[in-house]
Amino acid sequence: MAKQKRDAKVTKAKIIQNAMKLFSQKGYDATTADDIARESDVNKALIYYYFKNKAGLYANVMSGLFLAIREEIAEADKCCDNPFGELKAFIDTYARYAKKEPFFPALLLRELSDNGAHIPDMMFVSMLNLFSLLSDILKRGEAQGIFKKSTPMIIHFMILGTINLLVTTGPLRKKAMEVDVTLDTCSECSIDEIAQTLYTNIKQILEVPNNAKNITCA
């Protein structure tokens, strides 16, 4: 019950948490082992004791994040039995995850603009898995005749790109408003509003025009 120093699990988690924060704030290269050690209040060598090297720590950080989000989304997708519901769940869950782990979007964006320089394999698979989930929803929708034919990859990036950029540019957009008040940079938008708007937009794109049946004149 004591404060328990020397608990590997706790120490490791603390390191990972701080590393996540720093990596996302300053990028992989600009984050030093010293930074992480200081922030985590452990000796620098301990990082190497647990993670072998900086890349190993980074891999650990990313793998944790990716595993978590995939699980959350897969779970959320069970919610509904109709494609629209699933799509909404996908967007909402991703948005909420980006809110909960605010470092994730920056890390993901950086990773994607890197050709996957650092630790590719496991992350690569995780990213594909994520895309698979969405792709399946779209396919099912098409099969049921309620989604138009679409290019899944583009839809996927419309969703991820938008959420990720909105999350990472938060401070930037706030600053922009101060510079030019006439511009609406969505600086006060909540993550839920964003998710909602985004869903509406994507739905617009996908749904087949069902005017026909509505327009029963006379």
Added chain:
Amino acid sequence: MAKQKRDAKVTKAKIIQNAMKLFSQKGYDATTADDIARESDVNKALIYYYFKNKAGLYANVMSGLFLAIREEIAEADKCCDNPFGELKAFIDTYARYAKKEPFFPALLLRELSDNGAHIPDMMFVSMLNLFSLLSDILKRGEAQGIFKKSTPMIIHFMILGTINLLVTTGPLRKKAMEVDVTLDTCSECSIDEIAQTLYTNIKQILEVPNNAKNITCA
């Protein structure tokens, strides 16, 4: 008799070009002055002679890119007098620019996921300018009653996010297809197809349902 390279202008341009390539490929931190000097076939000290320091060179690179794209888009926008045409011009021009300067998307994405750590001011303004252009188009469309009310920032990021991510993930998506053939990662999509699809999607979102005029019952 002296070593005297051709021309300062030419040398400078060569440095900037190579720096752009390297910065986008490896990121700001991982790109060294030695890298750039070697690639440009000039002496390292010359870089400092011309650009004062690494950040100065980076600023130079970015400012060139941003100036160019803003100009191109502003120019393209003059094409048409209707918001749909302008929107299409915006998307097309951005997409074509991303194709022409394939390092730009990675640099922009990195910059955006950074809270704007490196050289903010000038770039910040340029980015805002870009957003302004789109924002104005949307406003005009709304005013004319042909666009629905939208959140410009979200539309903006749907466009930029999608194009940038598609461009930067090119190799990654190709690799993905080899891993899982059942997945369509748009690995063969041309930039023009992408722009076209994207425009169609965005249009879907924006255009007001013109059922009204069609439904002239009786």
Added chain:
Amino acid sequence: MAKQKRDAKVTKAKIIQNAMKLFSQKGYDATTADDIARESDVNKALIYYYFKNKAGLYANVMSGLFLAIREEIAEADKCCDNPFGELKAFIDTYARYAKKEPFFPALLLRELSDNGAHIPDMMFVSMLNLFSLLSDILKRGEAQGIFKKSTPMIIHFMILGTINLLVTTGPLRKKAMEVDVTLDTCSECSIDEIAQTLYTNIKQILEVPNNAKNITCA
């Protein structure tokens, strides 16, 4: 119920044995406590528990080797009552020991080229003891008029230097033959052949020309 390894004695011996191997293969500095622990399948801290520190372990290793060889040679020397026999015994025993403990020559050579940097005292005495044994043989031979006057230190190093170098350069000499087949690097020589040849050579140097008594002219 405790983990309790068999026996302290056994564990200690295992550590010493592996340390010997590693020290001789990679040198003192390049051998880490981790290496030794891993190889010996014990916890690193145990090494410090038993030997206080790395130097202590090294001293232990060396002292064991030196004690053993001195004893073997002293024992072997009892064999004969004539200096030639003793000399042969000295060379043979040393050679056979170098074969039995193939790490010893490298360790000794390194130690000798070091000004005795690591743990000098005990080893220093042991080395002197070894030299004493040979020196005494030579003196006795001289006293009996069957050995020429010689410089014992030189004879000593001719013996040790040759055997040690031949043993440590084994692999190198094999490789040399592959490079230049015309060169005879003694790559197939057995330790016994070497000892035999060496003895013959040294004998040549020491024995007084006994032509005198043979040549009884007229």
Added chain:
Amino acid sequence: MAKQKRDAKVTKAKIIQNAMKLFSQKGYDATTADDIARESDVNKALIYYYFKNKAGLYANVMSGLFLAIREEIAEADKCCDNPFGELKAFIDTYARYAKKEPFFPALLLRELSDNGAHIPDMMFVSMLNLFSLLSDILKRGEAQGIFKKSTPMIIHFMILGTINLLVTTGPLRKKAMEVDVTLDTCSECSIDEIAQTLYTNIKQILEVPNNAKNITCA
């Protein structure tokens, strides 16, 4: 004519010289780049600027030494047209070189007891070259019927082993005399005496007994 800072040749030579000293005194591992930089009065980074890394510096040091000795011995060997003279030249030159470059023997011994861990190729060839020189002398002597058949590698190591060990153990042997005055550790022997004695010894081993012609009784 001025003191000339910024003269690459001079600076490089200074670094090599000091590195040689330190490597031989403390061994490769125990010598740090900081040591060398401090001793050479240059910035540590300069070492890496010139030699790429520590191993590169070491290789440079060794290659210089080996090239020099091979040249000196090859030159000396031209002196005479008879194998005995050449043999004497070989031994004398090696001994004098060991005196002139007192770090060489320690470095060589360490290298030989290492299986050639550091920078093998060039050094390996140089070592073979040295052996070739002696081997040729012996072969010529045999062909002319003035040398007995011998094992060249053993003769070679009797020479190198003895000289190297005597040079490196200088201080050790002096100390030994203080401990035990009855022992003659050759602590006052000059390098020339050593070379002379060694030559006499080796000659003893090689020369064919020419008693026959001397014993012309009556």
Added chain:
DNA sequence: CATGAATGAGAGTTCATTCAT
């Protein structure tokens, strides 16, 4: 305009050693 030489300040990593259990 252009360059090779030189440097200071770190960054990543290793390792002997100790602590707590």
Added chain:
DNA sequence: AATGAATGAACTCTCATTCAT
């Protein structure tokens, strides 16, 4: 007796930057 956790001090190597020519 034995171990996993933790650390401090170094060490190799890198890099932005400056100097001297």
